[in-house]
Amino acid sequence: MTRSAAHSTTQNLSDRIASAGSSLTPTERRLARLALDDPTAIAFGTVADLAREAGTSGPSVVRFAAKLDFDGYGGLQDHVRASLTEQLRRPTDRIRLGTGSKSSGQRSPSTGRSTDLVDQVSRAVQALDDDTLAEIATGIARAPGTVWVLCAETSATPGTLLAGNLRLLRPGVRRLDGPPPAMASQLAETGSDDVAVVIDFPRYESMVVAAATELAAAGVTLVAITDGPLSPLASLADTWLGVDVEAVGPFDSVLPVVAVVELLIAEVARLLRDQATERLDRIERLWADGRVFDQTAGSGATP
Numbered sequence: 001m002t003r004s005a006a007h008s009t010t011q012n013l014s015d016r017i018a019s020a021g022s023s024l025t026p027t028e029r030r031l032a033r034l035a036l037d038d039p040t041a042i043a044f045g046t047v048a049d050l051a052r053e054a055g056t057s058g059p060s061v062v063r064f065a066a067k068l069d070f071d072g073y074g075g076l077q078d079h080v081r082a083s084l085t086e087q088l089r090r091p092t093d094r095i096r097l098g099t100g101s102k103s104s105g106q107r108s109p110s111t112g113r114s115t116d117l118v119d120q121v122s123r124a125v126q127a128l129d130d131d132t133l134a135e136i137a138t139g140i141a142r143a144p145g146t147v148w149v150l151c152a153e154t155s156a157t158p159g160t161l162l163a164g165n166l167r168l169l170r171p172g173v174r175r176l177d178g179p180p181p182a183m184a185s186q187l188a189e190t191g192s193d194d195v196a197v198v199i200d201f202p203r204y205e206s207m208v209v210a211a212a213t214e215l216a217a218a219g220v221t222l223v224a225i226t227d228g229p230l231s232p233l234a235s236l237a238d239t240w241l242g243v244d245v246e247a248v249g250p251f252d253s254v255l256p257v258v259a260v261v262e263l264l265i266a267e268v269a270r271l272l273r274d275q276a277t278e279r280l281d282r283i284e285r286l287w288a289d290g291r292v293f294d295q296t297a298g299s300g301a302t303p
Helices: 013-023 026-037 047-054 058-067 072-087 091-098 114-127 130-142 153-169 180-187 206-217 232-236 255-271 273-289
Strands: 147-151 173-175 195-199 221-226 239-242
Touching (some): 013 072, 013 232, 026 047, 026 058, 058 072, 114 255, 130 195, 130 255, 147 206, 153 195, 153 273, 195 206, 206 221, 206 232, 232 239
Parallel strands (some): 147 173, 195 221
């Protein structure tokens, strides 16, 4: 899930699609969505089968494979088959397949039961790539400059959680928000020593995408927490984490995103254990001196 200038032979399909990013035509984006939602259509289908499924032509399918840096459709098919073989070796994938989990982009109405929410969080955690999570946490922990947190209004809960907890663990953590003039002045302060974590999902906020574009242009190390490789943030980011969010009632649930953010915070805390312990001790002392919290609450003490 790391951006690179050229495709590696070991890059997975999602990474290749993310790297192609905005260069994909509408037809190629349909093919990309089909490839991600139903990889078996490629693994066991012909060029003609895939073209018919996506409502396009055979040459378009071949051009799509070439744009992802495969040696023709056969190279794409071999890659997908190898990926499926590897997935079937993983117990967590067997469990997900056995329980009938929905693939990305194939949503059905949620019943709204608590079990649905638990399943969503479980799938989000199981789908996380540990190496990518560790890479992002290391970048946040070791960043010599500012760590910026930018999120859409619909992602305010995980964004606030991330920024608030990172402030307790290390200095130099700031929210990138406010009206356009405030955003512009904050963006003018960013530089190549900084890291920015951007959180957004469909429907993407234009201001968030525009700010992320400016951050990338300024040389900021950009991390995206978004829905997948077709997100406009994935093609901008140096590293991205995909989280599948599904509707609970009329709105997408933020709980899977919150769970991923919690794991990221925990990994940063582990990496900064010594520095964070000293910082937290000082913060606790300042809170106590300022009587921020009621120290007698629940102790049975009489006022």
